[in-house]
Amino acid sequence: MHYSNKTLHFTYLPDLQKDGVLTTEMVSSRISQLGRFGTGLQHSFYNLSLHMPYLVMLDASHNEISSFFEFQPPKSLKEVNFSHNRMTKMKDLSDCVLLTKLDLDYNSFCEISGLEQCCRLTHLSLAHNKISRISGLGSLPLTHLCLRGNQLERIEGLEHLKSLQVLDLSQNRITSLSGLQNLHLLGSINLEKNLVLIWESFQKEMCDVHISASVLYASGLLLIHELHTQKQINFYLKFQVSSVNKYDPPMDVVAARDHMTHLVYQLMQPQILYESTLPSADSPYPMLVMTGPQGCGKRELAHRLCQEFNKYFAYGICHTTRGPYFGEENGLDYHFVSQEVFQNMIHMGKFIQTIQYGGHSYGLTRDAIEDVAREGLACCVHMELEGVFSLKKSYFEPRYILLIPTQVEKYIGHLKSRGLYTPAQIDIAVSRIQLYANTSSQRPGFFDNVIPCGIERKCSLECFFFFFFFMASWSFNIIQCLIRCVIIISSDQLAAAVSPSSDRRPGSNVKPILPPIPTGRRTPAAPSLSPSPSPNPAVEEGRDANMEG
Numbered sequence: 001m002h003y004s005n006k007t008l009h010f011t012y013l014p015d016l017q018k019d020g021v022l023t024t025e026m027v028s029s030r031i032s033q034l035g036r037f038g039t040g041l042q043h044s045f046y047n048l049s050l051h052m053p054y055l056v057m058l059d060a061s062h063n064e065i066s067s068f069f070e071f072q073p074p075k076s077l078k079e080v081n082f083s084h085n086r087m088t089k090m091k092d093l094s095d096c097v098l099l100t101k102l103d104l105d106y107n108s109f110c111e112i113s114g115l116e117q118c119c120r121l122t123h124l125s126l127a128h129n130k131i132s133r134i135s136g137l138g139s140l141p142l143t144h145l146c147l148r149g150n151q152l153e154r155i156e157g158l159e160h161l162k163s164l165q166v167l168d169l170s171q172n173r174i175t176s177l178s179g180l181q182n183l184h185l186l187g188s189i190n191l192e193k194n195l196v197l198i199w200e201s202f203q204k205e206m207c208d209v210h211i212s213a214s215v216l217y218a219s220g221l222l223l224i225h226e227l228h229t230q231k232q233i234n235f236y237l238k239f240q241v242s243s244v245n246k247y248d249p250p251m252d253v254v255a256a257r258d259h260m261t262h263l264v265y266q267l268m269q270p271q272i273l274y275e276s277t278l279p280s281a282d283s284p285y286p287m288l289v290m291t292g293p294q295g296c297g298k299r300e301l302a303h304r305l306c307q308e309f310n311k312y313f314a315y316g317i318c319h320t321t322r323g324p325y326f327g328e329e330n331g332l333d334y335h336f337v338s339q340e341v342f343q344n345m346i347h348m349g350k351f352i353q354t355i356q357y358g359g360h361s362y363g364l365t366r367d368a369i370e371d372v373a374r375e376g377l378a379c380c381v382h383m384e385l386e387g388v389f390s391l392k393k394s395y396f397e398p399r400y401i402l403l404i405p406t407q408v409e410k411y412i413g414h415l416k417s418r419g420l421y422t423p424a425q426i427d428i429a430v431s432r433i434q435l436y437a438n439t440s441s442q443r444p445g446f447f448d449n450v451i452p453c454g455i456e457r458k459c460s461l462e463c464f465f466f467f468f469f470f471m472a473s474w475s476f477n478i479i480q481c482l483i484r485c486v487i488i489i490s491s492d493q494l495a496a497a498v499s500p501s502s503d504r505r506p507g508s509n510v511k512p513i514l515p516p517i518p519t520g521r522r523t524p525a526a527p528s529l530s531p532s533p534s535p536n537p538a539v540e541e542g543r544d545a546n547m548e549g
């Protein structure tokens with residue numbers, strides 16, 4: 001091969017034909033090869049459409065081509081790279097209905113044209129050209145548009161690009177940000193090196209606006225008077241919301257996504273008709289959720305409530321991908337599963353909610369609740385705040401108790417004494433106290449009860465009173481419950497139940513076959529929680545005893 005000879009390119013291209021069909025890899029690599037060696041490829045493309053009618057991907061970058069598609073472009077083209085050439089004028093590409101990516105960086109185009117009919121074009125890059133006006137984009141389905149290093153002074157012509165997600169307008173002469181309205185999917189915009197003001201000063205003006213640095217690269221000068229209309233301010237706030245939702249989503253958004261995921265996967269499964277142990281939207285099932293930062297004692301409290309009030313509550317066992325701590329038992333504290341199994345369970349629609357915490361996945365399955373409900377008991381679980389947010393999106397209507405450490409030093413000491421956590425994990429747990437406190441103060445009624453807990457006293461009388469009202473709220477026999485609470489508290493069982501020195505570790509209770517609680521439904525007509533009729537005579541006996549008691 002004589003690569004130094006310009007005429008070589010004419011004779012070379014037909015060689016690329018292989019039984020009339022060209023593979024993408026061949027064309028891409030060999031034309032690139034030409035580009036690397038050649039310096040005069042501008043005429044050689046006449047042969048392209050003749051000999052390569054099935055060409056899918058064309059990389060002719062780094063040549064000296066001055067004419068943009070002078071030949072009839074093959075209709076099969078999907079990706080074209082003409083970057084680093086000498087092109088000046090765009091041509092009508094109406095025939096390229098399959099074109100998805102077009103890279104024209106580092107040429108000398110002055111305007112954008114000929115693309116309106118490219119109904120599949122999602123990526124367009126025209127960086128470092130001479131474009132002074134954005135036009136000719138119509139309503140293309142572009143998701144990525146790069147116009148870096150041009151001569152733009154205004155943002156215009158983008159209003160119909162409803163699919164736009166990533167926009168690079170850096171290194172232009174833009175002075176105003178208007179023109180970005182209505183681009184609701186826009187998650188990333190680069191405005192570096194324009195005539196826009198320093199973003200920080202805008203932030204100071206609008207102290208509640210803070211866009212993640214990874215989302216908005218804005219430096220340079222923005223004329224501050226641009227921001228003084230309410231419309232623009234609204235736009236910025238909206239813009240911030242969509243960006244933050246994408247890159248640093250608030251808990252509500254994470255919870256909504258989590259809920260949606262599980263709901264969709266659940267709906268994709270063959271629908272099983274449950275034996276009506278779990279309720280529907282109009283008849284909630286009694287459930288109690290302990291929440292609070294890691295290691296605050298909520299798990300112990302959940303277990304103890306289930307031990308002390310084992311005629312009413314049983315522990316709902318979550319799944320986790322973390323390994324068991326010393327002394328933890330599979331199926332008692334958690335179901336310990338691999339990440340793969342966990343993922344499969346998600347896809348099988350098993351979970352009601354899941355979270356990521358400390359690099360591990362945690363999730364509560366419908367079956368875990370179902371297991372408890374089948375015994376005619378109310379389910380008691382513990383979880384982090386994200387789990388609460390997610391559970392609140394579901395049709396379950398638990399009561400939520402927040403345990404919040406009030407003595408931070410003691411809390412830290414307790415976490416250290418557990419010997420399970422790294423300093424970083426302890427820092428995270430401690431920092432989340434504020435998160436819980438904020439949620440509680442900013443959302444009145446979000447938690448049904450808040451128990452300030454010192455670590456040495458893991459729960460309080462308050463919890464038991466709450467428990468009483470909790471049961472009462474499901475039309476439980478109030479007097480019966482009250483009597484039981486009084487008996488338990490007066491007989492000093494409470495001290496044993498909450499004492500940290502108790503040598504019973506969470507989950508160590510062996511649950512007897514328990515009598516079911518009476519109906520927990522709100523409406524008298526609703527069916528009982530207990531499976532009916534009970535296949536187990538012991539359960540029947542127990543139920544009688546319970547009702548008598």
Ligand SMILES: Nc1ncnc2c1ncn2[C@@H]1O[C@H](COP(=O)(O)OP(=O)(O)OP(=O)(O)O)[C@@H](O)[C@H]1O
Nearest residue numbers: 294295296299318355357362363364382383384387
């Ligand atoms: N399904 C779930 N959804 C949300 N959070 C959960 C779920 N299951 C467990 N968690 C929470 O995840 C955190 C980490 O759980 P893990 O069992 O590893 O913590 P821990 O160190 O034993 O602390 P704790 O005593 O608070 O449970 C805990 O706060 C726990 O309550």
